[in-house]
Amino acid sequence: MKTSEMRNGSFMRVYADPPRGTDWYAVRRRAWIKSATRARAANMHEDIDEILFSEEQIQVGIDRVAEAVTKDYRGREFSVVSILKGSCIFASDLIRRIPIPLELAFVSAESYREGTVSGNLKMNFFPSGNEIEGRNLLLVDDILDTGNTMWHLKKELMERGAAEVRSCVFLDKPSRRAVDYEADYRAFEVEDLFVVGYGLDYAGRYRNLPFVGSLKQSAIKADDSAND
Numbered sequence: 599m600k601t602s603e604m605r606n607g608s609f610m611r612v613y614a615d616p617p618r619g620t621d622w623y624a625v626r627r628r629a630w631i632k633s634a635t636r637a638r639a640a641n642m643h644e645d646i647d648e649i650l651f652s653e654e655q656i657q658v659g660i661d662r663v664a665e666a667v668t669k670d671y672r673g674r675e676f677s678v679v680s681i682l683k684g685s686c687i688f689a690s691d692l693i694r695r696i697p698i699p700l701e702l703a704f705v706s707a708e709s710y711r712e713g714t715v716s717g718n719l720k721m722n723f724f725p726s727g728n729e730i731e732g733r734n735l736l737l738v739d740d741i742l743d744t745g746n747t748m749w750h751l752k753k754e755l756m757e758r759g760a761a762e763v764r765s766c767v768f769l770d771k772p773s774r775r776a777v778d779y780e781a782d783y784r785a786f787e788v789e790d791l792f793v794v795g796y797g798l799d800y801a802g803r804y805r806n807l808p809f810v811g812s813l814k815q816s817a818i819k820a821d822d823s824a825n826d
């Protein structure tokens with residue numbers, strides 16, 4: 599069987615005829631099984647140890663928070679400020695359950711490097727800074743952990759002239775608090791456990807899981823070795 603030959607001076611690959619009697623159905627089936635197995639291995643759900651909050655439970659928690667926010671802000675102008683990236687899913691579900699007028703803004707907070715600095719925090723506000731002064735801001739985040747992010751953002755926003763800064767978090771881990779800060783609204787409390795899903799990430803992944811779960815040790819180990 600010839601599998602390659604010279605044509606016009608260059609070496610071309612020529613596909614040989616398949617052996618007579620090839621079972622094409624079996625060949626295609628083997629290929630399908632191989633690709634399906636690969637897809638399963640890459641499914642994020644396999645890395646989850648335990649589901650802590652299901653999609654249904656999440657919606658109930660958000661309804662409760664949305665009701666409290668609506669009650670407190672009725673008749674007041676305010677902006678929901680979604681802290682990127684983790685809160686984007688929570689914020690988009692939350693605001694669709696708040697039936698009163700509001701504006702939407704975004705802020706990113708990173709550890710100190712350059713830009714607008716408050717303590718050890720770099721803040722970027724979108725749209726660029728002109729929707730802070732005199733405004734009532736409701737900061738929204740995926741999780742309140744040590745409290746550093748919220749504490750610094752509130753300080754920076756008040757210094758930039760915000761009239762009021764409150765906060766609403768999807769999850770609260772009070773046992774981890776390192777600064778004197780509490781959220782005004784929270785959907786759920788969690789114990790000191792690393793969780794992913796519904797916006798929360800591990801190494802940039804798992805944000806698109808529709809529920810919140812804890813990660814298997816094997817997923818963390820696999821990732822650590824991948825970073826070596």
Ligand code: IMP
Pocket residue numbers: 684739740741742743744745746747748791792793794798799800
């Ligand atoms: P803080 O400044 O310590 O309160 O940290 C808040 C940020 O830490 C959150 O916005 C998350 O990005 C991240 N974080 C804290 N705990 C977790 C977790 O369990 N899973 C995923 N991200 C977390």
Ligand code: MG
Pocket residue numbers: 683684799
């Ligand atoms: Mg995050």
